[in-house]
Amino acid sequence: xxxxxQIPQYQHVQEGEDFxxxxxxxxxxxxxxxxxxRPGGHPVFLIQLVKSGxxxxxxxxxxxxxxxxxxxxxxxxxxQTTDVGTYFCAGSPSxxxxxxxxxxxxxxx
Amino acid sequence: SQTIHQxxxxxxxxxxxxxxxxxxxxxxxxxxxxxxxxxAGRGLQLLFYSVGIGQISSExxxxxxxxxxQDRQFILSSKKLLLSDSGFYLCAWSVxxxxxxxxxxxxxxxxxxx
Numbered sequence: 001x002x003x004x005x006q007i008p009q010y011q012h013v014q015e016g017e018d019f020x021x022x023x024x025x026x027x028x029x030x031x032x033x034x035x036x037x038r039p040g041g042h043p044v045f046l047i048q049l050v051k052s053g054x055x056x057x058x059x060x061x062x063x064x065x066x067x068x069x070x071x072x073x074x075x076x077x078x079x080q081t082t083d084v085g086t087y088f089c090a091g092s093p094s095x096x097x098x099x100x101x102x103x104x105x106x107x108x109x
Numbered sequence: 110s111q112t113i114h115q116x117x118x119x120x121x122x123x124x125x126x127x128x129x130x131x132x133x134x135x136x137x138x139x140x141x142x143x144x145x146x147x148x149a150g151r152g153l154q155l156l157f158y159s160v161g162i163g164q165i166s167s168e169x170x171x172x173x174x175x176x177x178x179q180d181r182q183f184i185l186s187s188k189k190l191l192l193s194d195s196g197f198y199l200c201a202w203s204v205x206x207x208x209x210x211x212x213x214x215x216x217x218x219x220x221x222x223x
Contacts, residue, residue, distance in 0.1 A: 031210065033210070035214075042216055042217045043199070043212075045211050045213060092210045097212065101151065101152035102152050104150075
């Protein structure tokens with residue numbers, strides 16, 4: 001079946017450093033979504049990418065969808081303590097999505 | 110606007126006891142509904158999903174079951190809980206299928222089985 005892999009599993013950064021998490025699929029995806037889960041909270045939808053090579057930005061967050069639509073990345077510029085949490089990607093070849101295991105980000109002030 | 114409710118928020122149950130978790134969605138019709146379980150510090154494991162009333166697909170064989178008695182109500186049940194059933198249970202909804210499959214999660218239920 002389809003698998004969605006995320007790396008790294010954990011990332012510890014100093015406040016102000018950049019952070020990137022990567023998502024890779026074994027199959028071509030029709031779209032990919034990114035979610036953020038704060039400690040103790042539930043996943044919250046951030047963004048969806050649909051087109052090959054698509055790049056979207058939300059303030060300090062940059063999301064990319066690979067040309068082959070099999071991988072994606074989330075990059076945070078100049079992390080802040082409010083960025084802590086687990087970031088999940090979810091890929092959908094068709095219909096329901098498959099979630100990666102997430103990357104947990106901790107930020108030292 | 111759409112909202113999703115889950116209750117209870119937290120639950121402590123003894124091994125062997127029954128379970129019933131409820132999820133309801135407001136503000137949308139015929140949503141796809143999902144139950145996930147998240148172990149501490151882990152990812153999301155899809156347990157069940159439903160595309161309509163009475164239509165349930167099971168992703169993982171286990172002692173849990175799900176039912177959808179109404180369009181916007183999704184229930185997760187167990188007749189006898191196991192220790193391994195402890196976790197954070199999340200309900201989610203989405204509309205349609207195909208390209209648009211963004212899921213919106215409820216606040217979750219933290220279940221501890223002792």
